[in-house]
Amino acid sequence: MSIQFKTIRELREMLDEKAISSEELTNETHKLAEDLKELNCFVTMNKDASIEKAKLIDQADKTDSVLSGIPLAQKDLFCTEGLRTTCSSKILSNFIPPYTATAVMKLENAGSITIGKTNMDEFAMGSSNETSYFGNVHNPWKKGYVPGGSSGGSAAAVAAGIVPAATGTDTGGSIRQPAAHCGITGIKPTYGRVSRWGMIAFASSLDQAGPLARSAEDCAILLNEMSGHDSKDTTSLDIESTDLLNSINQPIKGLKIGIVKEFSLGDLDSEVQNRFEDSKKLYETLGAEFVEISLPNISASVPTYYSIAPAECSSNLSRFDGVRFGYRAENTGDLNDLYIKSRSEGFGDEVKRRILIGTYALSAGYYDAYYKKAQQVRRLIKNDFALAFESIDLIMTPTSPGTAFAFGSKGTQNPIELYLEDLFTISSNLAGLPAISIPHGNVNSMPAGLQLIGNFLREDQILNAAHIFQQNSAFHLDKPSMEEF
Amino acid sequence: MAWETVIGIETHVQLSTKTKLFSRASTEFGKSPNTNVNLIDCGLPGVLPSVNKEAFYKAIRFGLAVGAKINQTSIFDRKNYFYADLPKGYQITQMDLPIVLGGTIDIETEEGIKTVNITRAHLEEDAGKSIHDQFDGYSAIDLNRAGTPLLEIVSEPEISNAKEAVAYMKAMHQLVTYLDVSDGNMSQGSLRCDANVSVRKVGDPELGTRTEIKNINSFRFVEKAINFEVKRQIKQLENGETVTQETRLYDSVKDETRPMRSKEFANDYRYFPEPDLLPVVISDKEMQDIKDSFPELAKEKEKRFAKDFGLSEYDAQILASSKIMADFFEQSSKETKNYGLLANWLIGEIGAFLNKDAIEINQSKLTPANLAMLINRIDDQTISGKIGKSIFEEMYASGSSPDEIIESQGLKQISDDGAIEEIISTVIQENPSQVEAYLGGKEKLFGFFVGQVMKLTEGKANPNAVNAILKEKLK
Numbered sequence A: 001m002s003i004q005f006k007t008i009r010e011l012r013e014m015l016d017e018k019a020i021s022s023e024e025l026t027n028e029t030h031k032l033a034e035d036l037k038e039l040n041c042f043v044t045m046n047k048d049a050s051i052e053k054a055k056l057i058d059q060a061d062k063t064d065s066v067l068s069g070i071p072l073a074q075k076d077l078f079c080t081e082g083l084r085t086t087c088s089s090k091i092l093s094n095f096i097p098p099y100t101a102t103a104v105m106k107l108e109n110a111g112s113i114t115i116g117k118t119n120m121d122e123f124a125m126g127s128s129n130e131t132s133y134f135g136n137v138h139n140p141w142k143k144g145y146v147p148g149g150s151s152g153g154s155a156a157a158v159a160a161g162i163v164p165a166a167t168g169t170d171t172g173g174s175i176r177q178p179a180a181h182c183g184i185t186g187i188k189p190t191y192g193r194v195s196r197w198g199m200i201a202f203a204s205s206l207d208q209a210g211p212l213a214r215s216a217e218d219c220a221i222l223l224n225e226m227s228g229h230d231s232k233d234t235t236s237l238d239i240e241s242t243d244l245l246n247s248i249n250q251p252i253k254g255l256k257i258g259i260v261k262e263f264s265l266g267d268l269d270s271e272v273q274n275r276f277e278d279s280k281k282l283y284e285t286l287g288a289e290f291v292e293i294s295l296p297n298i299s300a301s302v303p304t305y306y307s308i309a310p311a312e313c314s315s316n317l318s319r320f321d322g323v324r325f326g327y328r329a330e331n332t333g334d335l336n337d338l339y340i341k342s343r344s345e346g347f348g349d350e351v352k353r354r355i356l357i358g359t360y361a362l363s364a365g366y367y368d369a370y371y372k373k374a375q376q377v378r379r380l381i382k383n384d385f386a387l388a389f390e391s392i393d394l395i396m397t398p399t400s401p402g403t404a405f406a407f408g409s410k411g412t413q414n415p416i417e418l419y420l421e422d423l424f425t426i427s428s429n430l431a432g433l434p435a436i437s438i439p440h441g442n443v444n445s446m447p448a449g450l451q452l453i454g455n456f457l458r459e460d461q462i463l464n465a466a467h468i469f470q471q472n473s474a475f476h477l478d479k480p481s482m483e484e485f
Numbered sequence B: 001m002a003w004e005t006v007i008g009i010e011t012h013v014q015l016s017t018k019t020k021l022f023s024r025a026s027t028e029f030g031k032s033p034n035t036n037v038n039l040i041d042c043g044l045p046g047v048l049p050s051v052n053k054e055a056f057y058k059a060i061r062f063g064l065a066v067g068a069k070i071n072q073t074s075i076f077d078r079k080n081y082f083y084a085d086l087p088k089g090y091q092i093t094q095m096d097l098p099i100v101l102g103g104t105i106d107i108e109t110e111e112g113i114k115t116v117n118i119t120r121a122h123l124e125e126d127a128g129k130s131i132h133d134q135f136d137g138y139s140a141i142d143l144n145r146a147g148t149p150l151l152e153i154v155s156e157p158e159i160s161n162a163k164e165a166v167a168y169m170k171a172m173h174q175l176v177t178y179l180d181v182s183d184g185n186m187s188q189g190s191l192r193c194d195a196n197v198s199v200r201k202v203g204d205p206e207l208g209t210r211t212e213i214k215n216i217n218s219f220r221f222v223e224k225a226i227n228f229e230v231k232r233q234i235k236q237l238e239n240g241e242t243v244t245q246e247t248r249l250y251d252s253v254k255d256e257t258r259p260m261r262s263k264e265f266a267n268d269y270r271y272f273p274e275p276d277l278l279p280v281v282i283s284d285k286e287m288q289d290i291k292d293s294f295p296e297l298a299k300e301k302e303k304r305f306a307k308d309f310g311l312s313e314y315d316a317q318i319l320a321s322s323k324i325m326a327d328f329f330e331q332s333s334k335e336t337k338n339y340g341l342l343a344n345w346l347i348g349e350i351g352a353f354l355n356k357d358a359i360e361i362n363q364s365k366l367t368p369a370n371l372a373m374l375i376n377r378i379d380d381q382t383i384s385g386k387i388g389k390s391i392f393e394e395m396y397a398s399g400s401s402p403d404e405i406i407e408s409q410g411l412k413q414i415s416d417d418g419a420i421e422e423i424i425s426t427v428i429q430e431n432p433s434q435v436e437a438y439l440g441g442k443e444k445l446f447g448f449f450v451g452q453v454m455k456l457t458e459g460k461a462n463p464n465a466v467n468a469i470l471k472e473k474l475k
Helices: A008-016 A022-035 A047-060 A102-109 A152-159 A176-182 A216-226 A270-285 A298-319 A335-346 A349-362 A368-388 A415-422 A426-431 A459-471 B053-065 B162-178 B219-238 B284-292 B298-309 B313-321 B323-335 B339-357 B368-379 B385-398 B402-409 B417-430 B432-439 B443-456 B463-473
Strands: A042-045 A071-075 A113-118 A165-170 A185-188 A208-213 A256-260 A289-293 A394-398 A435-443 A446-454 B003-014 B077-080 B090-093 B104-109 B112-125 B129-135 B138-142 B149-155 B191-201 B211-216 B247-251 B256-259
Touching (some): A071 A152, A102 A165, A152 A165, A270 A394, A270 A446, A298 A349, A298 B077, B003 B219, B053 B162, B219 B247, B417 B432
Parallel strands (some): A071 A113, B211 B247
Antiparallel strands (some): A165 A208, A435 A446
16 A cells, blocks of 8 residues: 555554554555655665664654654754754764654654655755755656745655655745645744754744645644744743644634735736736635735835845855864864864855854844845834734735746856745745745646735644645645656 | 042852753863763853852842842843853843842951942853863863852942952852852862953042953952052053053963953844843842851851860861851861860861962861871870971871871880980980089079980870989989
8 A cells, every 4th residue: 555645644544554564654655765766865865773662662652742653754954853953064973863853752752763865955944955965856746946944944845745745944935835845744833833952953943843744734733742842942832732633623703814015926927917816816715805906015025035034144154164063174274273174164155155154144234234124124013914914813925926947047057046946935934923835736837836924823723724725725635646756 | 640440340259060051961160171061061052051049049048148138039131242261152141130239248358347339239140161282282171060059249449558459359258168159269160250440540539540450360360460559550650641441460470461362352242131030020029048058157157166176266266267267176076175286287287288388278188187186186285386287287288197107107105214214314414514504503404404314205105204313303
């Protein structure tokens, strides 16, 4: 029985009915990953340990958790004890952490099985997975096309049906944009819902972990487990946990959905517009109401983001210095030489570019003009959202201005071109709001994503709206043919 | 031409918390290199700091003691620079919103009490230690100290000379030890300072160009370093040269200051708010708890010592000037009644020994119980004061109790009149010519007879008894 393209729900049934054992499922998953090696969605496999764990789960025969015995893939920026964690960077290509990230730990404690670590843009910096030290990831829908990024390996592994779900992280769209480009569902939670302990930081005030899966329901299952206050992360929110599965499948009659006036969708590809209009109509037939809203400062999102995120990254990445762990250059002279050579050889171009931008934005004489100003604008953007959410329940936008593109076709001459991929996703990171991307049909035979942004801590509302959409459409059930692989 | 000196001091006080500022690793001094280190302290990827509130309580206690404003909401910032003993590539410190703002410290100068204003005091983590001279061709890094909480206390530039700077540091030392904010151990680096020194012509309203002498860790060096630096600056200015604003190091061996390599201070630290930590908020209840548990300070202790133990003002002041000494006195006082004798011993004999070895009493082998026992043996005339001193030397060297020493060396004082009479008779018989001379009016010879008795008894005869019996016998 093939396990490819199965959802968590479906695998759960197979396991419960003993149609397959967890060990068989894990072996099949590894076989599938091996057969589809060309996708390059994994950096490191966790073969022996995952099979060992599957055996233990079969022996225990406990099915109290929906995730028990379910194989998952983890983005390679979550530290995993004893399992290499590279952030797809040369500088961490030999790093084996002595501890496990809280989000992964929670999923593993719920019985899930980590089958491997997924490819990504180096240190999560990129929107196409092309900055990885371990090479490009193919979009399962079309060979030679990007899966999006930075969680490109996770999105491709789920879209290719190798695993039912995977973890990702989202600093400016890194879960939602690859989910959109690969035709799957991905949610970035409210900042602070999931602990950042053990997640290798890109931009601390923006980073948030979340799941990518084949449905909103499966996303809810994973997010339920990943969420919760962690005393090791003081920025994680100390709130009572709610069962997100309980809050989906609610009627959406009267749901007020905001359409952002300032996102001039008329400038986008007409097919992107058509998909958006189709989805709007579907929601209308389900009883939702659309309201035009204004986010006056939203046009400043991209420059604001590209001041704050690189600034934080320039500091967060200082610890990769070749002294205590990771790559160290050979034949170095004094300490400065060790730093310069290790970092020059260890980091890729995009990471270096952002470290330079960030160092500049924080330097004496420029701090007020860039970093401080950006924080002030960020506050304005946050306020814009807060005001808008007084009269609406959620906001709907396309996830991305376009669909997946061919390797090397964007950003090679002008990095800004790629930065605009995040136009619709960045603002929810700046405001700390939850947002989900769901597939809503193809544009020029590649999947396109619909984004729903929720109010602070209202994952229940966007998951519900996404679930209802998926109950009344079949876009999320589309599968790539995989004939090229 | 008359010059005046302007000094501002940044004091780094290592807070005596059990664990580090942002991790639960121990802060204990003297452990094997890199053993008091956890994931956070070595800056592994993905780890996050969490705040040790105890450090805040201590900082607040300091702030309250100097009459400062306490920012009940304070934030941390990152100070970015690369160094091998700085694991994260940045130090977490407080820039815009420090925990303590303002306040004053009174210092004792030759002209009387002077009040020095405090600008601010903020919390920050210490770096690790680089060792450059132990491994040929390599530098070694010890991260035990990395993440240890420091309170950096910045004074206004109101200190006028090296002696005042020492007085300021002594006042600071007394305060932080009394507040139990720090162990104040300067040789272990728990209290160290940077001195900002400049000179100007008397009456000049403008401050001169300053230099910063880094990392001075003893009162003596504070005085010597500043004196050297002041002389150097004046000489330069009088030669028509200018003072360069720079960071300098004091070399105690050569007794001079010299510039640090420019690379070490020409940094743009790129401060920005630490995104991994939320603002730290101290509640009104926490503030009240700190106020309610405020420790007794030196002045109060001094008054209480004079009143409760009947000590002279002078003795009370000397004992109370050091928290460690005062605590030792108070613990010893629980097991003896002769407080005056106890105070005398601590201030005199014991003080001299400690000074000679440049240690604090809690670093010596003495215990309060043993000292009290010694005082009791002198008080009940088991031993003489003179024998007491030699017993003390033994106690100080070995840590033995006085009773053990008295017993093993047979030092018990002879107070039995019969035994003393017998010895005195022998002395009189053996020294007829001296007896004749004494009786003939040469009264100074009395000391000779006492000496002879002490010689025969190896100093153990009770001197009062010897005097009385001798006087009687030599009539």
